[in-house]
Amino acid sequence: MSHARRTAEAYADIDPEKFGARPARRTRPRTKDRPDYSDAEVGRVLTVDRGRFRCQMLDSGVLLTAAKARQLGRKGVIVGDLVRVVGDTSGEEGTLARIVEVEPRSTVLLRTADDTDPTERPIVANADQLMIVSALADPPPRPGMIDRLLVAAYDAGISPILCLTKADLAEPDEIIELYEPLGVPVVVTEPGSQLDEVDELLVDHVTVLVGHSGVGKSTLINRLVPGADRSTAEVSEATGRGRHTSTSAVALQLPGGSGWVIDTPGVRSFGLSHVTCESVLGAFGDLTEFTRDCPRGCRHTDEEPECGLDEAVAAGRLTPGRLASFRRIVTALLEQSG
Known part of the structure; x- marks a missing residue:
């Protein structure tokens, strides 16, 4: 006889009303409710230093130091963020408030x-x-x-x-x-x-x-x-x-x-791997008119035949240096994207 069958027979005569039924694993229902911080004060993050955020409250102008609440997880808080702050918001020396929400960023x-x-x-x-x-x-x-x-x-x-x-x-x-x-x-x-x-x-x-x-x-x-x-x-x-x-x-x-x-700290390089070639062309607004007659799928590099940008240089409407600057960025983006 298997162990499972012997166990079932051993407990067959037990009265569940006398000894009580097995309790459910969870006696409290789960809830999707989250704390409401809509009334919390809003501040602007001025500096970030080793997990401490210096903020200025928008209404009172108080300067305070805050830590990031655990529920924010890995969500980053950066300079310029507008954040909701709770806890001790007096700004007095030795106090530490808590950032509980980051407002949607405009940029x-x-x-x-x-x-x-x-x-x-x-x-x-x-x-x-x-x-x-x-x-x-x-x-x-x-x-x-x-x-x-x-x-x-x-x-x-x-x-x-x-x-x-x-x-x-x-x-x-x-x-x-x-x-x-x-x-x-x-x-x-x-x-x-x-x-x-x-x-x-x-x-x-x-x-x-x-x-x-x-x-x-x-x-x-x-x-x-x-x-x-x-x-x-x-x-x-x-x-x-x-x-x-x-x-x-x-x-x-x-x-x-x-x-x-x-x-911001001085920079010696500024990577653009997050930017698309369309964004690059948008930044060079003076080049847009010259690309209207480009063949479909033209990527505007120096390897593209009949690119309107080359025609603009040949016609004296665009300087070679300006085009070279544009193509340096486009080529770098195309190489990193494969």
């Missing part, structure tokens, strides 16, 4: 380590402008990097601005001529110059500043936000490159509360 600026890295790295949330900061000399401007940042801005739905610094060392005319066809606002600064034109572009906006190390980005921030005290450094004479002075992004409110600027 996210992304980058990858390089064009072969599939991992998207969110930099800043909820910015509506991206100011590309480029020195005119020391270090010299790099149109290839400017183009990449323009692509990232257009792909994220963020309006770009080009800020050319150190105009005391070189003339800006060549760079302005290169980007004028795109309709991108261009502002030019030099040490001690008035920043009225820059201020006008920043009012009532959230603007993230991105650029190479040593281009004067932190210096510009310090002038826009007195007391910001962002670290600055000279450009190395040996390499012609600046040293990283800002190690993390930080959001700073402009005087009078008229807007926000977000300073």
